[in-house]
Amino acid sequence: MAYRKTDKVTARLADTRRSILDAARGLVAEGGFAAVQMTEVAKKAGVATGTLYRYFSSKEALCRHVFREVSAREMGMLAEIAAGGETARERLVMVLRTFAGRAVRGRRLAYALLAEPLDVNLAEERAFFRRTHADIFARILEDGIDDGELGRIDVRIAAACIAGAIPTALIGPLAPESHEFDNNPDRTVDEIVNFCLAGAGVARASGETRIKERRTTA
Numbered sequence: 001m002a003y004r005k006t007d008k009v010t011a012r013l014a015d016t017r018r019s020i021l022d023a024a025r026g027l028v029a030e031g032g033f034a035a036v037q038m039t040e041v042a043k044k045a046g047v048a049t050g051t052l053y054r055y056f057s058s059k060e061a062l063c064r065h066v067f068r069e070v071s072a073r074e075m076g077m078l079a080e081i082a083a084g085g086e087t088a089r090e091r092l093v094m095v096l097r098t099f100a101g102r103a104v105r106g107r108r109l110a111y112a113l114l115a116e117p118l119d120v121n122l123a124e125e126r127a128f129f130r131r132t133h134a135d136i137f138a139r140i141l142e143d144g145i146d147d148g149e150l151g152r153i154d155v156r157i158a159a160a161c162i163a164g165a166i167p168t169a170l171i172g173p174l175a176p177e178s179h180e181f182d183n184n185p186d187r188t189v190d191e192i193v194n195f196c197l198a199g200a201g202v203a204r205a206s207g208e209t210r211i212k213e214r215r216t217t218a
Helices: 007-031 038-045 049-055 059-082 088-105 107-114 120-146 155-171 178-183 185-199 207-217
Strands: none
Touching: 007 038, 007 049, 007 059, 007 107, 038 049, 038 059, 059 088, 059 107, 059 120, 088 107, 088 120, 088 155, 088 185, 107 120, 107 155, 120 155, 155 185, 178 185
16 A cells, blocks of 8 residues: 555645755855855754755755745745736836845845856756846836837837846945945935836836835835
8 A cells, every 4th residue: 555645744744845945045045055055954944964855856956946936936026016006107116116125125135146156057047037027127118108108118128227237236246335235225225216217218206106115015
């Protein structure tokens, strides 16, 4: 008779897997993917190192799952805003402010997702992540053009510029020093949002839209 896992065993296995993923994600948030060492993950998850390999065949497999899970959550948040009922301009402001705001307040994780040197497999995950970013911006810009809010622009180029500008401004070698972010993160986000709006031919962001964004991301 074939062995069948009971509901209790299945739940325990799922809990252990969740603990491992949470531990790995915590290490990424603290020190990037370079900080994900299997012994450290096991210690943080409260399991034996050998147990990790029952769930993930290698460190690379574990990192790939973490990258997919974290990026899916971030993209899901932006996609939900982008699909809202507000005007294209309002949605663009909210998506820009959410993207930039979360990156400012979680710069270590943002660096890991967007700029940290990675192996080939994770680099492929990142390429998909970056394309998804651009697709979200492009859909909003297309809506704005269709509704007459925006003039005619090449939405693919504009979306690529926006998706690339935010990481460059926040986590690249040209980004401000950490103390500048810490002292006035809202000003940094405002400058990024207004620059991207100007590039898309949209008026500067209003205080009302900022309030909507903060409620969305709370």
